[in-house]
Amino acid sequence: MNAPARPKRRHYWVYGLLVILFVLHHDFMFWDLAVNVAGLPIGLAYDMVYTVICACTWGLVILLCWPSELETFADAGDEEGAP
Amino acid sequence: MTELWVILIYLSLLVGVGIISAQFFRGTSRDFFVVSRSIGPVLLLMSVFGTTMTAFAMVGSSGQAFRDGIAVYGKVAGWSALIHSAVFFFIGMKLWAFGKRYGHITQIQFFRARFESESVGYVLFPVLVGLVIPYLLIGLLGAGATVQGVTAGALPDLFPDTGGAVPAWLTSGVVAMVVMSYVFAGGMRSAAWANAFQTMIFMVMGFIAFWMISTSLGGAEQATAMAEDNVVMREGNVGQLEYFTYFFIPLSVGMFPHLFQHWLTAKSAKTFRLTLVAHPVFIMITWIPCILIGIWATGAMTPDGLPLTSAETRPNTVLGIMVENFTTPVLAGLVTAGVLAAIMSSLDSQFVAMGTMFTQDVVVRAVGEDRFSDRQIIWLARGFIIGIVVLTWLISLVAPRAIFPLAIWCFSGFAALFPLVFAAVYWKRATAAGVVAGVIAMAATWIGFFTASNIVGTGTPGDVLLWGINPVFYIFGACAVALVVVSLSTRPPSAETVEKYFPGGRAIGG
Numbered sequence: 043m044n045a046p047a048r049p050k051r052r053h054y055w056v057y058g059l060l061v062i063l064f065v066l067h068h069d070f071m072f073w074d075l076a077v078n079v080a081g082l083p084i085g086l087a088y089d090m091v092y093t094v095i096c097a098c099t100w101g102l103v104i105l106l107c108w109p110s111e112l113e114t115f116a117d118a119g120d121e122e123g124a125p
Numbered sequence: 126m127t128e129l130w131v132i133l134i135y136l137s138l139l140v141g142v143g144i145i146s147a148q149f150f151r152g153t154s155r156d157f158f159v160v161s162r163s164i165g166p167v168l169l170l171m172s173v174f175g176t177t178m179t180a181f182a183m184v185g186s187s188g189q190a191f192r193d194g195i196a197v198y199g200k201v202a203g204w205s206a207l208i209h210s211a212v213f214f215f216i217g218m219k220l221w222a223f224g225k226r227y228g229h230i231t232q233i234q235f236f237r238a239r240f241e242s243e244s245v246g247y248v249l250f251p252v253l254v255g256l257v258i259p260y261l262l263i264g265l266l267g268a269g270a271t272v273q274g275v276t277a278g279a280l281p282d283l284f285p286d287t288g289g290a291v292p293a294w295l296t297s298g299v300v301a302m303v304v305m306s307y308v309f310a311g312g313m314r315s316a317a318w319a320n321a322f323q324t325m326i327f328m329v330m331g332f333i334a335f336w337m338i339s340t341s342l343g344g345a346e347q348a349t350a351m352a353e354d355n356v357v358m359r360e361g362n363v364g365q366l367e368y369f370t371y372f373f374i375p376l377s378v379g380m381f382p383h384l385f386q387h388w389l390t391a392k393s394a395k396t397f398r399l400t401l402v403a404h405p406v407f408i409m410i411t412w413i414p415c416i417l418i419g420i421w422a423t424g425a426m427t428p429d430g431l432p433l434t435s436a437e438t439r440p441n442t443v444l445g446i447m448v449e450n451f452t453t454p455v456l457a458g459l460v461t462a463g464v465l466a467a468i469m470s471s472l473d474s475q476f477v478a479m480g481t482m483f484t485q486d487v488v489v490r491a492v493g494e495d496r497f498s499d500r501q502i503i504w505l506a507r508g509f510i511i512g513i514v515v516l517t518w519l520i521s522l523v524a525p526r527a528i529f530p531l532a533i534w535c536f537s538g539f540a541a542l543f544p545l546v547f548a549a550v551y552w553k554r555a556t557a558a559g560v561v562a563g564v565i566a567m568a569a570t571w572i573g574f575f576t577a578s579n580i581v582g583t584g585t586p587g588d589v590l591l592w593g594i595n596p597v598f599y600i601f602g603a604c605a606v607a608l609v610v611v612s613l614s615t616r617p618p619s620a621e622t623v624e625k626y627f628p629g630g631r632a633i634g635g
Binding site: 060063064067068069072073074075076078080081082083084085086089090092093094096097098100101103104109110111112113115116117118 | 202204210214225354368633
């Protein structure tokens, strides 16, 4: 008989990356710069890179911080007390 | 005329998708309301994205970029890229788990059960419905105005009063009928399928329009170089504090009733993974082309060398002007179909959510679930959906233009209610009285700011920035403070309820 799988260790430091992203949204450095990079205003290019980094960070959250116990909790009751 | 044919073909295809999806309807109320909690990752991503994006993602974004430059991306899309996924992860997945375990279908059911109180439902229901209705109205009005704009002169004999354009009331009616036809048949299942189809349409059409306009203007580098300097930077277009406090607005997704219902359709928690990662990317793919089209419009020239736009150009017409001048009539029709897709992909879920709320939170709650068969509950919901669609369309015929700024305020209203759902999931000491106080405080401050904005300006939140800060900050704050103070002053929830929603004394999922 297989032993029950141990829940994976969660790396809560990844949440710190989300806080850093929250701060980095405000691009003081390009605020008043009218420069274009590869056909994009530099502020918009920053926003694009920022968005891609957001997506990657959510990928990291899934890999390192996934709340696997949610599934167990949800499946335990089978809609107990459903209205 | 070509544009009109393209739009009609698109609407027919949409009805076709709705009919096909309804073939998979399992005939139970659980399937009608939450698709038997069986939606997979791709469909969840497409339906959630389609639901959260409105016509603003295409028409509004290009118009605002034309007027206020690139700042609009950071204010709305940039924050949404981070905050939406955060709300899906920290709130949506947990609500899905509660919904699956305890059988919740509507937000009100969740709040009633979590706070052991009928009053919470009575206070929250009218506020949520009241905030959704303007949102529905601008969808119908926006669809009408869009089609009227692109069909000018197409049918002069049929519609002489509008210069040959299809009148807005007719388009609104047709759009309402199309949406109603598929949600009537398959409920949330059809809404999810149709959303997926529509999401694909508005993303692809936006990108094709961008590519064709870019090519016509000699490439992105040249087009951006021709744009006015003031639109390629944030300085002068938005204040630092206003820009920062815009992060409150995307929190609204935590309290949208229609999004709550979409979350509950997920097959498992893992289903959310694709949405968490791809949602920000989808936002970027949809928004960046439209923002660029908007800023390019400031410097674009006609073939005769004359400026295409002026300071008097209305922002919401910018996308249409650019598409008309730099693409073909077929593409102009397809882009209009894309705009309609963005509008309808929100409308359908909202209609289903409203129908579900009136069925579950009002009738079934008042009369008792045992009094209805499953089949009767489905027909009840269908009846409410028809009623809401017809009522919304009738109101849209007489709604004043002021409804547009009111709808902008609705986002602030939903965002300001966010402390309630956050507390419901993470703060076991939160009480029903605290929630009621939070709702009342939010409503009072919201009405205060909204009224002030109509007295001093055009009725938009930008008219009433207090110390340069978006009013949503204060409305959110009022709700949060009232919730905390009153919760701490009243009796905590029962140990049984705390254990139900905080097993082992901790929030589920850590």
